[in-house]
Amino acid sequence: MIPCTSISFHKWSNGSISPFSYNHQSLGGNTMETVKDLIQEISGGLSQKSASRKDEIRVMGAMLSDPTYTVSIYGKNGPEGEYCPCEDFRGMCSSVISTVARVSTAEAQAMMDDYQVKKSEAGSMVNMSKEFINTYLATGRKINLGGRVDSDISLKQKDVPATTRTYPQKVGVNEDGSPRYAKNPTTIPAHKSIRVHAPCPSWVK
Incomplete structure (x- = not known):
């Protein structure tokens, strides 16, 4: 059975109409996995530490969808701040939506509120993240x-x-x-x- 995806045409503040408003829950179909719970689940069930494409995608999807997950950034003198991958991702997507659809930043941010990353999107981010490391290291820099x-x-x-x-x-x-x-x-x-x-x-x- 093909899951039903609720799509509605959204009228932007600039008068344009586009199919950007949809039910995010219908895309994922599952309750959001928190990063901390997912890390505990995967690490607690390891029989061998081999690579897992499935788990890579699950962790990436959780990182980009879980606004409660933050990490502490440290410098030479100790803690320097907090970083939330989900907030960073939603901010980036909001910027793209605002530019492409020519709407206000606030309206674009509203579109990304509570957005749950799809498996295909998480997979693409995993691919890009790996290739960035390979490509950047090819420059010779650390x-x-x-x-x-x-x-x-x-x-x-x-x-x-x-x-x-x-x-x-x-x-x-x-x-x-x-x-x-x-x-x-x-x-x-x-x-x-x-x-x-x-x-x-x-x-x-």
Whole structure:
């Protein structure tokens, strides 16, 4: 069954009409997941720490939809402020709506109030976030992930030169029945890697 999406044509203050007013709940179909609950759910049920595209999208969707989720930003001297991904995202979208639809900022902000990010939108944001890191690191500059309550992590791309390593390879069986090995040289091509810099933050006592 295709979920019903309630769409209505909205008359903007400038007199234009467009299908920008809709029932956000009908798009998601589920109650909003809070970021803190989602982190606890995922971390509490891990059997192995492998990547999960599904969980990436769920966490991104929650971050952009949950106005109660904030993180403390730390600098050299300790706490510097709070950051809310949801507020930042809604502010960005409001700016786009205001520019494209040529309406007031207040009207555009009203459109984004209580907006719940769709799975496809969260997936696109995950893709862009990953590609930004890859693209920016290609410039050779370090990227700071920002100080948090117990971390201060930065990343930098590094070039790994081609190398030759030897690995044991089974080539037969000895007279006593034990396996016989020989050193097998293997060439590892030059490639890119990441250097992680994560010292103990100065504000952690």
